[in-house]
Amino acid sequence: MVRFGRDQGGRAVQDRVPGPVRRALRRLVAVVHDLTGEGAYLLYCEHHKRTHPGQPVLSERDFWRERYLEQGHDPGSRCC
Structure with a gap:
Protein backbone atom coordinates (compact mmCIF):
# COMPACT_ATOMS: atom_id res chain seq x y z
CA MET A 1 0.00 0.00 0.00
CA GLY A 39 8.96 -9.18 -5.51
CA ALA A 40 11.04 -11.99 -6.99
CA TYR A 41 12.30 -13.31 -3.66
CA LEU A 42 8.81 -13.33 -2.14
CA LEU A 43 7.47 -15.21 -5.17
CA TYR A 44 10.35 -17.66 -4.87
CA CYS A 45 9.58 -18.24 -1.18
CA GLU A 46 5.88 -18.83 -1.86
CA HIS A 47 6.64 -21.20 -4.74
CA HIS A 48 9.32 -23.10 -2.80
CA LYS A 49 7.11 -23.61 0.25
CA ARG A 50 4.26 -24.81 -1.96
CA THR A 51 6.31 -27.19 -4.13
CA HIS A 52 9.00 -28.29 -1.66
CA PRO A 53 7.40 -28.36 1.79
CA GLY A 54 9.78 -29.07 4.63
CA GLN A 55 12.90 -28.11 2.68
CA PRO A 56 14.83 -24.99 3.65
CA VAL A 57 14.36 -21.82 1.61
CA LEU A 58 17.44 -19.96 0.34
CA SER A 59 18.31 -16.79 2.19
CA GLU A 60 17.53 -13.64 0.23
CA ARG A 61 21.24 -13.03 -0.28
CA ASP A 62 21.78 -16.55 -1.71
CA PHE A 63 18.66 -16.23 -3.85
CA TRP A 64 19.94 -13.06 -5.51
CA ARG A 65 23.43 -14.50 -5.93
CA GLU A 66 22.05 -17.54 -7.75
CA ARG A 67 19.66 -15.45 -9.80
CA TYR A 68 22.44 -13.14 -11.05
CA LEU A 69 24.72 -16.09 -11.81
CA GLU A 70 21.92 -17.71 -13.80
CA GLN A 71 21.28 -14.49 -15.74
CA GLY A 72 24.98 -14.30 -16.56
CA HIS A 73 25.00 -17.81 -18.02
CA ASP A 74 21.74 -17.37 -19.96
CA PRO A 75 21.35 -13.72 -20.98
CA GLY A 76 18.08 -14.32 -22.82
CA SER A 77 17.08 -11.26 -24.83
CA ARG A 78 19.75 -8.96 -23.43
CA CYS A 79 22.25 -7.62 -25.93
CA CYS A 80 25.36 -7.70 -23.71
Whole structure:
Protein backbone atom coordinates (compact mmCIF):
# COMPACT_ATOMS: atom_id res chain seq x y z
CA MET A 1 0.00 0.00 0.00
CA VAL A 2 1.20 3.49 -0.81
CA ARG A 3 1.98 5.45 2.33
CA PHE A 4 2.14 9.21 2.18
CA GLY A 5 2.87 10.03 5.82
CA ARG A 6 1.13 12.71 7.86
CA ASP A 7 0.49 16.39 7.28
CA GLN A 8 1.31 19.10 9.82
CA GLY A 9 -2.01 18.57 11.59
CA GLY A 10 -1.21 14.91 12.20
CA ARG A 11 -3.80 13.65 9.70
CA ALA A 12 -2.87 10.88 7.31
CA VAL A 13 -2.20 12.51 3.95
CA GLN A 14 -3.66 9.53 2.06
CA ASP A 15 -7.03 10.34 3.66
CA ARG A 16 -7.12 13.50 1.58
CA VAL A 17 -6.11 11.83 -1.70
CA PRO A 18 -9.14 10.85 -3.81
CA GLY A 19 -9.78 7.10 -4.13
CA PRO A 20 -9.08 6.83 -7.88
CA VAL A 21 -5.77 8.64 -7.50
CA ARG A 22 -4.83 6.41 -4.56
CA ARG A 23 -5.67 3.28 -6.56
CA ALA A 24 -3.64 4.53 -9.54
CA LEU A 25 -0.66 5.19 -7.28
CA ARG A 26 -0.94 1.71 -5.79
CA ARG A 27 -0.97 0.21 -9.30
CA LEU A 28 2.03 2.33 -10.28
CA VAL A 29 3.97 1.18 -7.21
CA ALA A 30 3.06 -2.44 -7.99
CA VAL A 31 4.28 -2.09 -11.60
CA VAL A 32 7.56 -0.51 -10.53
CA HIS A 33 7.92 -3.21 -7.88
CA ASP A 34 7.52 -5.90 -10.56
CA LEU A 35 9.80 -4.18 -13.09
CA THR A 36 12.63 -3.86 -10.60
CA GLY A 37 12.29 -7.47 -9.47
CA GLU A 38 11.67 -6.55 -5.83
CA GLY A 39 8.96 -9.18 -5.51
CA ALA A 40 11.04 -11.99 -6.99
CA TYR A 41 12.30 -13.31 -3.66
CA LEU A 42 8.81 -13.33 -2.14
CA LEU A 43 7.47 -15.21 -5.17
CA TYR A 44 10.35 -17.66 -4.87
CA CYS A 45 9.58 -18.24 -1.18
CA GLU A 46 5.88 -18.83 -1.86
CA HIS A 47 6.64 -21.20 -4.74
CA HIS A 48 9.32 -23.10 -2.80
CA LYS A 49 7.11 -23.61 0.25
CA ARG A 50 4.26 -24.81 -1.96
CA THR A 51 6.31 -27.19 -4.13
CA HIS A 52 9.00 -28.29 -1.66
CA PRO A 53 7.40 -28.36 1.79
CA GLY A 54 9.78 -29.07 4.63
CA GLN A 55 12.90 -28.11 2.68
CA PRO A 56 14.83 -24.99 3.65
CA VAL A 57 14.36 -21.82 1.61
CA LEU A 58 17.44 -19.96 0.34
CA SER A 59 18.31 -16.79 2.19
CA GLU A 60 17.53 -13.64 0.23
CA ARG A 61 21.24 -13.03 -0.28
CA ASP A 62 21.78 -16.55 -1.71
CA PHE A 63 18.66 -16.23 -3.85
CA TRP A 64 19.94 -13.06 -5.51
CA ARG A 65 23.43 -14.50 -5.93
CA GLU A 66 22.05 -17.54 -7.75
CA ARG A 67 19.66 -15.45 -9.80
CA TYR A 68 22.44 -13.14 -11.05
CA LEU A 69 24.72 -16.09 -11.81
CA GLU A 70 21.92 -17.71 -13.80
CA GLN A 71 21.28 -14.49 -15.74
CA GLY A 72 24.98 -14.30 -16.56
CA HIS A 73 25.00 -17.81 -18.02
CA ASP A 74 21.74 -17.37 -19.96
CA PRO A 75 21.35 -13.72 -20.98
CA GLY A 76 18.08 -14.32 -22.82
CA SER A 77 17.08 -11.26 -24.83
CA ARG A 78 19.75 -8.96 -23.43
CA CYS A 79 22.25 -7.62 -25.93
CA CYS A 80 25.36 -7.70 -23.71
